[in-house]
Amino acid sequence: MSVLIDILASAGLWAAVLRIATPLILGTLGALLSERAGVLNLGIEGIMTFGAMIGWLAVYNGADLWTGLLVAALGGAMFGLLHAVLTVTLGLSQHVSGLGVTLFASSFGYYVFRLMVPVAGTPPTIEPFQPIAIPGLSSLPFVGPAFFTQTPPTYLAIALAVVLAYILSRTPVGLAIRMTGENPHAAESQGINPMAVRYGAIIAGSALMGIAGAFLTLSAFNSFFPTMVQGRGWICIALVVFASWKPERALLGALLFAFFDGFQLRLQTVLDGVPYQIFLMIPYLLSIAALAVMARRARVPQALMQPYRRGER
């Protein structure tokens, strides 16, 4: 019991929680934005992989870290455009298109990586983002090292959650996105172009997914290796449901999830004799449990997964 308290009382755990949560926050926001406009983007896993690769590659070739994030966002947006053409213009199955985008984005990412970086015994590394201590706040006892000594993308992710919550609920753009996701025909009768809104939401959302991936290679680790995204994209899709399609809840959901993940990582070192695979399963099982609890209660955008064709019902 005292072991558990020791873990909970360590600032290291809470600092890790924010670090683990960052890619989940960014990815969940990206998926959420797209779904609020009515389009499920299962390309997320591949887009995160590609973002992780291309952001890292840019920095490896001399770009600075922020340019790396920007390149990852553009890379993500590119695959978002592809997904938008397939699901909005052509109105194809969002499930299958998204899986196709994931398979393409990840394999294309691996291909480019292998082409540009020869096989080596130890993977090449870059100098990642360093933690920035927020003046004043970071010198608070416990809270300072736990929450206010993070790398810049973490602060960015939290800020983006607040901004997206504001945009969706308080601005005309947000209203247009929500209307398109609930009833694109009604939106069109109000002079909104549902196709354009969906394009915008998918592309912007995919850019966030790209940044989510790049956080892994530019801040959490310092090198790229295949399969490093490890299903985080799928967890984000589950978190969107858990968050009931609300950005502020997505932030909380990602933090809660990261708490369990950080906690199990530390528990692993304490509990001997339990196979480590059991601990690694927890995030996935937790996501499934969260889905089972929330799926019926969550308010799904009514036009989610329905293609919109002018004049067709």
Next chain:
Amino acid sequence: MRFERREHRPAALVIATPLIAVVAALAIAGVLIALAGAPVLTAYGKIFTGTFGSKLSATETLIRATPLILTGLAAAVAFRARLWNIGGEGQFYLGAIAVAAASAHLFAGLAPILQIPLLLIVGALAGMVLLLVPLWLRLRFSVDEVVTTLLLNFVAILFVSMLIDGVLKDPTAFGWPQSEAVDRAARLPKLLARSRLHIGLLIAIAIAFVVHFVQSRTVFGVQSRAAGLNPTGAVFSGVPLGRTLVFVAMISGGLAGLAGAIEVLGVKGYVTTDLSPGYGYSGIVVAMLANLNPLGVVLAALFTATMFVGADGMSRSMGIPTYIADVTVALSLLSMLVAVFFTQYRIRR
């Protein structure tokens, strides 16, 4: 510019769509090969000779195609009923590890004629169970099975990793995490002497014909199709939706589990966590390329296996990353989606 639904789907176009899609995918992949600075036609020539150039490479391609036929059928059966089983990879591994465990501890010593069929059933059952969980979550809690089946892939592989590093670990493998070898009597008979080609290929093809028959000639086939096309309408016309989906899930998960079982009994003889180079995921591409037609799955699996085996050889001799095979396969899925769309719609100005 807008799209207009076609009144009639030209039969020639429907048959040609997979070919058009594959050619388009190869053309785009060709650009990527050219960007890597390699001669495109030579590279494609090497993919072909690397696949059919010798008896060895031809049998390797057929060995690769075998699990792809089964995972492709698993996806095709499920997708037809709009059951989005993306968990083929996990079901494959669960089938594989169930067979390894059962052969080493349950059926060891049984004659092949008994042991092999029993093991294949065990593998299929393991895959079934793993898909029934997300189906139950869907029917009971309205949870989208896409995400749950995807997440369960990771759980299943971790579970396998735990077993082969624990209770099922082979003590003679110098510390490597791999399962105990299956009983010698459980290995699938070879199809060709002095090759690795095993009867799994024939089993897979036979199953494709059975699935084709079930889907086109039985009440269940019609019901599963109706469940996919229009669930509400299906219920009104008396289709037991839940029961139909349970059967679909049992077939789909069973086929993916069987793929894992056959891979262990036919090729490897034991389980590691790199037993499958993504057969479960490639099965989805195979199913889509085949337009969910069970017999088409056999051809689509051959194409996909060709790409993978051929790209291996090509990559060794030309310095193009093997991932070009995965890129081409993914591109053929995307171009197939677009090609199918244009059999249903035409462009109007």
